[in-house]
Amino acid sequence: MSxxxxxEDFVPVKHKPDSDVDQFRQDGEAAVxxxxxxxxxxxxxxxxxxxxxxxxxxxxxPSPPDRGEPFAAVLTDLDELLLPxxxxxNHPRFFGYFANSGSEPGILAELLIAALNVNAxxxxxxxxxxxxxxxxxxxxxxxxxxxxxxxxxxxxTASTATIVALAAARDLRPGGAVLTSExxxxxxxxxxxxVGLECRSLPVDSEFRLxxxxxxxxxxxxxxxxxxxxxxxxxxxxPVPEIADLCEQSGAWLHVDAAYAGSAAVCEEFRWALAGAxxxxxxxxxxxxxxxxxxxCSALWTRRPDALFRAFSADPEYIPERASGVIDxxxxxxxxGRRFRALKLWAVLRAYGREGLQDxxxxxxxxxxxxxxxxxxxxxxxxVAPYPFSVVCFRWQGEDEANEALLRRVNETGEAFLSHTxxxxxxxxxxxxxxxRTTEADVARAWELLREAAAA
Amino acid sequence: MSxxxxxEDFVPVKHKPDSDVDQFRQDGEAAVxxxxxxxxxxxxxxxxxxxxxxxxxxxxxPSPPDRGEPFAAVLTDLDELLLPxxxxxNHPRFFGYFANSGSEPGILAELLIAALNVNAxxxxxxxxxxxxxxxxxxxxxxxxxxxxxxxxxxxxTASTATIVALAAARDLRPGGAVLTSExxxxxxxxxxxxVGLECRSLPVDSEFRLxxxxxxxxxxxxxxxxxxxxxxxxxxxxPVPEIADLCEQSGAWLHVDAAYAGSAAVCEEFRWALAGAxxxxxxxxxxxxxxxxxxxCSALWTRRPDALFRAFSADPEYIPERASGVIDxxxxxxxxGRRFRALKLWAVLRAYGREGLQDxxxxxxxxxxxxxxxxxxxxxxxxVAPYPFSVVCFRWQGEDEANEALLRRVNETGEAFLSHTxxxxxxxxxxxxxxxRTTEADVARAWELLREAAAA
Numbered sequence: 001m002s003x004x005x006x007x008e009d010f011v012p013v014k015h016k017p018d019s020d021v022d023q024f025r026q027d028g029e030a031a032v033x034x035x036x037x038x039x040x041x042x043x044x045x046x047x048x049x050x051x052x053x054x055x056x057x058x059x060x061x062p063s064p065p066d067r068g069e070p071f072a073a074v075l076t077d078l079d080e081l082l083l084p085x086x087x088x089x090n091h092p093r094f095f096g097y098f099a100n101s102g103s104e105p106g107i108l109a110e111l112l113i114a115a116l117n118v119n120a121x122x123x124x125x126x127x128x129x130x131x132x133x134x135x136x137x138x139x140x141x142x143x144x145x146x147x148x149x150x151x152x153x154x155x156x157t158a159s160t161a162t163i164v165a166l167a168a169a170r171d172l173r174p175g176g177a178v179l180t181s182e183x184x185x186x187x188x189x190x191x192x193x194x195v196g197l198e199c200r201s202l203p204v205d206s207e208f209r210l211x212x213x214x215x216x217x218x219x220x221x222x223x224x225x226x227x228x229x230x231x232x233x234x235x236x237x238x239p240v241p242e243i244a245d246l247c248e249q250s251g252a253w254l255h256v257d258a259a260y261a262g263s264a265a266v267c268e269e270f271r272w273a274l275a276g277a278x279x280x281x282x283x284x285x286x287x288x289x290x291x292x293x294x295x296x297c298s299a300l301w302t303r304r305p306d307a308l309f310r311a312f313s314a315d316p317e318y319i320p321e322r323a324s325g326v327i328d329x330x331x332x333x334x335x336x337g338r339r340f341r342a343l344k345l346w347a348v349l350r351a352y353g354r355e356g357l358q359d360x361x362x363x364x365x366x367x368x369x370x371x372x373x374x375x376x377x378x379x380x381x382x383x384v385a386p387y388p389f390s391v392v393c394f395r396w397q398g399e400d401e402a403n404e405a406l407l408r409r410v411n412e413t414g415e416a417f418l419s420h421t422x423x424x425x426x427x428x429x430x431x432x433x434x435x436x437r438t439t440e441a442d443v444a445r446a447w448e449l450l451r452e453a454a455a456a
Numbered sequence: 457m458s459x460x461x462x463x464e465d466f467v468p469v470k471h472k473p474d475s476d477v478d479q480f481r482q483d484g485e486a487a488v489x490x491x492x493x494x495x496x497x498x499x500x501x502x503x504x505x506x507x508x509x510x511x512x513x514x515x516x517x518p519s520p521p522d523r524g525e526p527f528a529a530v531l532t533d534l535d536e537l538l539l540p541x542x543x544x545x546n547h548p549r550f551f552g553y554f555a556n557s558g559s560e561p562g563i564l565a566e567l568l569i570a571a572l573n574v575n576a577x578x579x580x581x582x583x584x585x586x587x588x589x590x591x592x593x594x595x596x597x598x599x600x601x602x603x604x605x606x607x608x609x610x611x612x613t614a615s616t617a618t619i620v621a622l623a624a625a626r627d628l629r630p631g632g633a634v635l636t637s638e639x640x641x642x643x644x645x646x647x648x649x650x651v652g653l654e655c656r657s658l659p660v661d662s663e664f665r666l667x668x669x670x671x672x673x674x675x676x677x678x679x680x681x682x683x684x685x686x687x688x689x690x691x692x693x694x695p696v697p698e699i700a701d702l703c704e705q706s707g708a709w710l711h712v713d714a715a716y717a718g719s720a721a722v723c724e725e726f727r728w729a730l731a732g733a734x735x736x737x738x739x740x741x742x743x744x745x746x747x748x749x750x751x752x753c754s755a756l757w758t759r760r761p762d763a764l765f766r767a768f769s770a771d772p773e774y775i776p777e778r779a780s781g782v783i784d785x786x787x788x789x790x791x792x793g794r795r796f797r798a799l800k801l802w803a804v805l806r807a808y809g810r811e812g813l814q815d816x817x818x819x820x821x822x823x824x825x826x827x828x829x830x831x832x833x834x835x836x837x838x839x840v841a842p843y844p845f846s847v848v849c850f851r852w853q854g855e856d857e858a859n860e861a862l863l864r865r866v867n868e869t870g871e872a873f874l875s876h877t878x879x880x881x882x883x884x885x886x887x888x889x890x891x892x893r894t895t896e897a898d899v900a901r902a903w904e905l906l907r908e909a910a911a912a
Contacts, residue, residue: 024560025492031564032484035571036477049583053781057587064595068809071561074802078568085584090573097581097774102573104480105527108487112534114566114750114800115491117546117558125553127505128541131513139520156612157793167650186772187792193767194623194790196652232774288793294570295795311649316642318553318688318877318886325509334650336643337613337744339751344570346530353524421774430774 027071034075035107039090043437046414047091049084056085087417092437095446096419098232098260098391099434102294105351109344110294120338122328124320130329133342139349140299143357144265144285147278151305153329154297154341158259159187161284161300162226164333166191168282168307169224169253176223176252181210181238183231185257197223207386208236208423212243219246224253227280229273230261233421233430234385234393237261240276248279253307256283259298263290264365264389266357273388281307290364290390290434291357293348297341300333308332364390364433367443371431374447380454384423390433393423396454400427409453416446483527490531491563495546499893502870503547505540512541543873548893551902552875554688554716554847555890558750561807565800566750576794578784580776586785589798595805596755599813600721600741603734607761609785610753610797614715615643617740617756618682620789622647624738624763625680625709632679632708637666637694639687641713653679663842664692664879668699675702680709683736685729686717689877689886690841690849693717696732704735709763712739715754719746720821720845722813729844737763746820746846746890747813749804753797756789764788820846820889823899827887830903836910840879846889849879852910856883865909872902 059081088094090102120129137152155161166178178192182201192199202214208231215225225247227238240256247254256277262285264270277283282302287293302308305327313331315322322328330336352360368390375381375394385393395403404420404427411417421428431446515537544550546558576585593608611617622634634648638657648655658670664687671681681703683694696712703710712733718741720726733739738758743749758764761783769787771778778784786792808816824846831837831850841849851859860876860883867873877884887902 021492021495021560024495024564025488027560027564028488028492029485031567032481032488035567036481036484038571039477039480051583053579053583053779054587056584057591060588060591062591062594063598064805065809066811068812069806071564071803071807074561074565074806078799082584082588085582085587086572086574087580087582088572089575089582090571097575100573102570104477104483105530107567107570108480108483108527109530110570111487111491111563111567114558114563115494115546116542116544117556117750118542119545119553119751123509124543126541126543126545127507127509128512128538131510131541132516132538135513135516135518138518142519156795157791159791159793163650163790170652185792186770186775190768190770190790190792194619194651196626232772294573295575296793298793312646314642314646316688318875319642320875323509334619334646335613335615336641336646337615337752337754339612343534347527349520350525350530351527353521355522356524419774419776 030072030075042088042091045083045088045091047088047094047417048411048414049087050414051085056082090435091417092435092439093416093442093446094435095431095433096417097432098289099432100289101292101434101436103292103348103351103436105347106292106294106344109347113340113343116340118340120340121330121336122319122322123326124323126340129340129342130326132346133329136342136346136349137299137301140285140287140345141301143349143354144262145271145274146283146301150301150303152299152301153332154345155300155333156296156298158185158257158284158286158298159190160334161298162187162191162255162257163194164300164308165253165255165282166197166224167195167311168304170195170197171311172253172307173223176221178224178226179215179218179222180226181228183208183233183236184226184228185232185259188226188257204236208234210238210243212239212246215243215246219250219252222250222252224255226255226257229256229258229277230389233423235261235389235391236386237273237388240280244276244279254280256280259284259286260289261389263287264361266354267361287345287348290361291348292352292360292436293345297345305332360436364438367433367438367440368392368431370440371443371447384428392431393421393428394431395426395428403427403429406450406453409456410449413449416449418446486528486531498544498547501539501544501547503544503550503873504867504870505543506870507541512538546891547873548891548895549872549898549902550891551887551889552873553888554745555888556745557748557890557892559748559804559807559892561803562748562750562800565803569796569799572796574796576796577786577792578775579779579782585796585798586782588802589785592798592802592805593755593757596741596743596801597757599805599810600718601727601730602739602757606757606759607788608755608757609788610801611756611789612752612754614641614713614740614742614754615646616790617754618643618647618711618713619650620756620764621709621711621738622653622680623651623767624760626651626653627767628709628763629677629679632677634680634682635671635674635678636682637684639664639689639692640682640684641688641715644682644713660692664690666694666699668695668702671699671702675706675708678706678708680711682711682713685712685714685733686845689879691717691845691847692842693729693844696736700732700735710736712736715740715742716745717845719743720817722810723817743801743804746817747804748808748816748892749801753801761788816892820894823889823894823896824848824887826896827899827903840884848887849877849884850887851882851884859883859885862906862909865912866905869905872905874902
């Protein structure tokens, strides 16, 4: 049988293998030096990008080059053309959203992951990738005190982990709604929409926690309840034990979104936050949020892997048969292509160890409390929500517009970056600590900038 | 307002910042050296892992360390404990599935991505990340000859890109089915299941292409049709122009899955494969399959971004308002967290340039055709499907079991790795060329191993 006719005019070109590893050694040293320099000088860069829409793209060639260019050109353009358009999430005074760190062991592990370039879709396509994923998730499970016997795997983000949970729940109760608090992350509503379920937002108490009485009134026939341990606005913790009671009575799937705060449970004194999570059907914790692992790495555990398997398994002809005694991770989530993310999580857990992680988390909480104490001591300012972890919600005494202008002014200094939310209809500022290089002086500088901006 | 009561016993621990960048310089040099050595010696390693289930995990500590360890320990264990369990996807004689390469510029770009660790969720959270994503997708669009004016963004895998397309299609026609050929990737059925649509597999012609007459008979009221350009088993190309006619008449969404073969269109002589794709509502091409970009990087274009926006947009309180004149990429797909994947695609496109990519693709096609010519010239073997690109489906004259045993024997040598599929009920071997270091001698060795295994 001959090749397809449309290619009869194909003229083979003699290939010169572009496989000069010596060039990679040079380029790799330059890239490592770039990263090291970046980590040292990022503190001096403006945290927030100061560019107008289209400005960065306007500096770049509109079409790809015909001939290859040296990798050094990428590094040069990264410095000269791209960095002005980067908001530096890895900056010690990045206090927005959930501040996070791509730590050095995680950064280097990404290099290794890309070099190996394996696909952990099924066990046989790289046994070590599947087994290390199981092991790393079990290590993390132990670190945060979840019970034994859970099935764990890695998704890219909590958005996907929640999609996985809700797809499994929907298949068990196709018509049921998804119930969550009005403080839940919007990925819950997005996931429900994707799998075709109605999502209902339930009211919270004065400390922004899902009200069990409101849930009890609505839970009949629900497919799933998503409880949050560390909500995105205030890091409030829903009363998971009471929610678990209700879910057990009604048969609804309980998914616990501990994407941010789950990492805190590495410290004994924060284990309370995961109370009841042992009764969840699924639980997600993002090591890329507060466990020093570069984007993306979202840990999903379930005690009902059979339900995930039913929602996602498929065995096409071109995939090897399942070896006996193993699981194929493609059967537990939407994607067939699965990066070797376990390697970076494992590298980070080893590099810091339990104590190192505890030290960092405790320091971040200490800094957040210190900041809150300054805010509380100033009559022109108020803390507007409890701050159980490393995020403080607060505001200046003025109107919403004044707070909004104040935030803009602080961020425009380039010295610190904070984000905002709305609570009870009011515009609220948020300071989130999470970078491994953030010091007390950094937090103090943020407070100084805020007061200066208020005074202006 | 005070911190949550459960933490009253919290004792702050003085934090010693783990921010020794000099250590990173050392570790980084070691990691680059490891990767360089790996790329040089991977050719000598057994392609397929030779381990039993649980064997790798059994060599690793069951619990995480209490105290941190040096990064050098990760490299040592990677060599000694993990590599025996790795099937080397980056090996020049990895001919399974779709062979692929994590090329050097892409590998180094992953290091940079992890160091910057930005989240490209909205434009303001890192303008350069959004704008480079738009630019890199436009460069790739130009390289493969798609029309101007498409909205492009990056998803992790084609599985997710197809989910995005089908969610948009479902919202336009909630009750309609998804139609695709029986040769489509199983991610289509998985995506349909996830978004709650029925998926119907339609028959193919003798060259494994979707039959337009079968589609015409079923298309009434369908929500979407997924046409494949380069099916997973044989790389057959569905007749997209005829399919587009039918979709336009019926109003069904046309999604073109060109995950593998779309990259071939970088060469003029393979542009035929994308004929009609300019009329698709959405089209996906995976640079991580045949464009030398490390996992994961899946390019999705659409001419109906409004439909994606309706399916995925959401504006929670804690995300900055959309700046005027920009788009926020979180509104076009399921995940809020979005890695700076554009940087690696951009680095690869620049490093190779149009001509470098053409050379590699042409060489891979030449090698596949050469292999096919050897198979065709041997009366004991047959090529069982057209081979328009770099994948050859073939079999030995014996029964299915004999072919299966033969494949096992070849893979067990460790010298080459091939995978299989089934066509017309028969077990079929597949040789896929895609690694940038694969030479004619590598393909010749695979053929030698196959004949030796058949003779055994």
